[in-house]
Amino acid sequence: MLQRTLAQEVSATGVGLHSGERVRLTLKPAAVNSGIVFCRTDLPEQPSVRVHPNLINDTRLSSTIVTETGLRIATIEHIMSAFAGLGIDNIKVELSAPEIPIMDGSSLPFIYLLESAGIVNQEQPKKFIRILKEVTVVEKDKEVHLSPYDGFKIRLNINFDHPVINRGNQTFEIDFKNTSYLDEIARARTFGFMQEIEFMRSHNLGLGGNLNNAIVIDEGDVLNPDGLRFDDEFVRHKILDAIGDLYVIGHPIIGFFEGIKSGHAINNKLLRALLDQPDSFEYVSFEANEQVPNSFHELPKIA
Template identity: 65%
Template sequence: MIFQRTLKQAISATGVGLHSGERVKLTLLPAAPDTGIVFRRTDLPEPVEVKVEPALVNDTRLSSTLVTDTGVRVGTIEHLMSAFAGFGIDNLVVEVTAAEIPIMDGSAAPFIYLLQSAGVVEQSVPKRFIRVKQPLEIIEGDKWVRLEPLDGFKITLSIEFNHPAFNLAPQKVEIDFANSSYLDEISRARTFGFMHEVEYMRQHGLGLGGSLDNAIVIDDEYVLNPEGLRFPDEFVRHKILDAIGDLYIIGHPLIAAFSGHKSGHAMNNKLLRKLLETPDAWEYVSYSDPLDAPSSFHRLPEVV
């Protein structure tokens, strides 16, 4: 049986929100089977719990942000959700002391470190996957995203920036998780932004916590970070990291091929909503024998 996973023990970290600039404490807490991923805002007069689901992603300006019908926000969740997906975490309560998840170094690697430090345990309830049965896509001008049936999990993404820093490496990457490791290939890729966007972002209350410590910053010609890039194609690898986090907002691992061109958080979320609105296009599956599961899911990190 492939079982659901949670943490062995609670663990905390502090950091700064990329867009708010606020200092925030993050605490990851074990949760019972079938809880899913639940965020808990502990800074409010009465703590508010927000369960992750595609219908609550109501702000996609440069991140994926949950917004409830009463206006409670949990922002920039995609890197943390990406780490949960990479580690196969099903059930967790995430306490935060502000309206945004800390950006850490701009990648998922610090969150992976937290999960490894806390330890991951299997629970006594089968993990439920969502298997895509029919192709679905969202097209907006020259941008598109697509889900297609596949006995595994594969992501193919391309970006398009007419800029010297991007032209040094391919702007398209395909990662088949049957033979690639999320931890090695994706988790360390950092978010990026352009100097010329900074003023606009700050006028709109975004990017207030950004720095060379938590993002790749690019001017008219060069990457400004003294250490350079972690991968020659780090930009598009980070887009894959984002997409994995955005897709995991559906609450279960997807058995599918995901592809996109010039896509982002808004289109990723629209695709999830379209999937859920098309009952014939998907089904829940569990595996009594782990060897029956697609090989993409044989590479999940070991539990303690």
């Protein structure tokens, strides 16, 4: 299986969920082995940085790159999830502001954007990270695990004592050898509670949030006129987030991720713990597609 990038560049505009700033996003093809690179075109000299777990240094309600020089690229988890879902290895992401646009609160608009640009194979094999032994991080009532599995599977549990969330399952397991990221995960939107919005905005968070880009819940119901896309959209979105958080490592993971009340901070700590234990994983490539675990599908058919 070969590395993948875009056939041509593509752009969109939107607003940052937390900053409220309008932003132009441009996605560009990139060379083999260059990885996922973010660039701030609004800053002098247009600084850029290749994504890495050690650069996720702000996890307040999102995964945000903060470098030693103060360069910020905020709320990357949804677009990273889209890159993972379509198997994008190399891409340049240009931004005219410090935050990825929230779009509709899911990864689906990014999927459409990537597909409109076209996805192409490159001349070098794709590199995977295969989990060889379990790695775990536990913090109070939260825990996350990566363990060996011949494919990519996720089981995630959330725990919200709220009547709306209690209507659907709060645990969801998905094995990508049997089902599709695009069908089951990509449409799930981020969510927030009405009573938390004032607190968030007092801390300069959630300034761009509205009913068009997030599920908003009051004491007893969903405020969005069209309701939910899935009965268990909340836990599915947490899986979307986890996929994006894990892809910060730069390669698809061959393994099983399990999270209990997981979030951006503990997901990132899991990646750092994995990298700190070199005997817990190995880098692998496959010369023939039939050698690749079934979880990693061929390029989607572009209409």
